[in-house]
Amino acid sequence: MNTAAEALTKPSDVEHRIVLRRVGWDGYQSLMRMVGDQPIRLTYDHGDVELMSPLPKHERKKSLLGQFVRILAREFRIPVMPTGSTTWSREDLDKGLEADESFYLGDLDRVADPDNINLEIDPPPDLAIEIELTRSALDRIGIYGALRVPELWRFNGQTLRFLLYQEDGTYQESKTSAAFPDVSIDEIARLATQENVRDESALLDEFLACVESRIAVAENPARCEGEA
Numbered sequence: 001m002n003t004a005a006e007a008l009t010k011p012s013d014v015e016h017r018i019v020l021r022r023v024g025w026d027g028y029q030s031l032m033r034m035v036g037d038q039p040i041r042l043t044y045d046h047g048d049v050e051l052m053s054p055l056p057k058h059e060r061k062k063s064l065l066g067q068f069v070r071i072l073a074r075e076f077r078i079p080v081m082p083t084g085s086t087t088w089s090r091e092d093l094d095k096g097l098e099a100d101e102s103f104y105l106g107d108l109d110r111v112a113d114p115d116n117i118n119l120e121i122d123p124p125p126d127l128a129i130e131i132e133l134t135r136s137a138l139d140r141i142g143i144y145g146a147l148r149v150p151e152l153w154r155f156n157g158q159t160l161r162f163l164l165y166q167e168d169g170t171y172q173e174s175k176t177s178a179a180f181p182d183v184s185i186d187e188i189a190r191l192a193t194q195e196n197v198r199d200e201s202a203l204l205d206e207f208l209a210c211v212e213s214r215i216a217v218a219e220n221p222a223r224c225e226g227e228a
Contacts, residue, residue: 015058015134020049025091032087044089044096045138055133058100060200061155061192062131066101067204068188069127072180073105075211081108083117083125088147090119095143101129102149105179119147127179130154145169151178153188160189182214 023031028044031051035042039059043050066082073080081104089096102125104111111122124147130140132154144152145165152163152171162185163171164178175185187210191203 015055016053017134017137018051019137020051022047023049025094028089028096041085041098042087042096043098043136043138043140043143044094045143046094048138050136050138052136054131057157058131058133060197061133061157062100062129064200064203065129065131065153065155065188065192067200068192068207069101069103069129069179071204071208071211072183073103075208075215076180076182078105078179079108080105081111081114086117086125088119088124088149090147092120093146095146097140097143099125099128100131103127103179124149127151127153127177132156141171142169145171153177155192158193160185160192183211187211187214 020027020031023044024047025044028042028049031049032042035051039054041052041054043052066084070080070082072078083099083102083104085098085100086102087096087098088102104123105126108114111117126149128144128149128151130144130152132140133156141152141154141163146169148165148169150165152161154161154163162174162177164174166172177183177185187207191207194203197203
């Protein structure tokens, strides 16, 4: 494959990214096989591939937000099928990426074979988490839009945003989640933005208590925010 590489120079405390131009779909598939289970994320868009090596903070934040989704699904009794950092791609769109976390929610029978999901046949995941401590050189949000992922939680380390898919393929920011409309973004962001947290279980316990409180006193939705 005829490629050109661009190393995006970064300080040592941020994520490293390399962009390979004119790789093509077959080259993208070859790179995925070469990378295998290594902690390297690939993004593909119309012939170009970006390789990114995540920092520990990236992985901790994606784990925390993923656990929040699991708690919400359990407490609100919503069926959930986590699909983690599955590669979501479609050759006909010439696009692909790996979400930081992804989930099917609700009617899980829509997916014919959970172990062999094909986006040309199956629906995309209902919710994806995008940790963006450094900005990708490729348009990852545009790729999610092309794949028609209904909802994104986008977190840059300081700000959490809920993005909802629009019929024109773009996303609109929202204060509430389509998947979990009874929980405000403030409840999640308050805990997700805490720095230098070593014990994730303490944050999970606090979040669980907040969700249980909201469910128990639905007539007083300000209670959790007031505890902040």
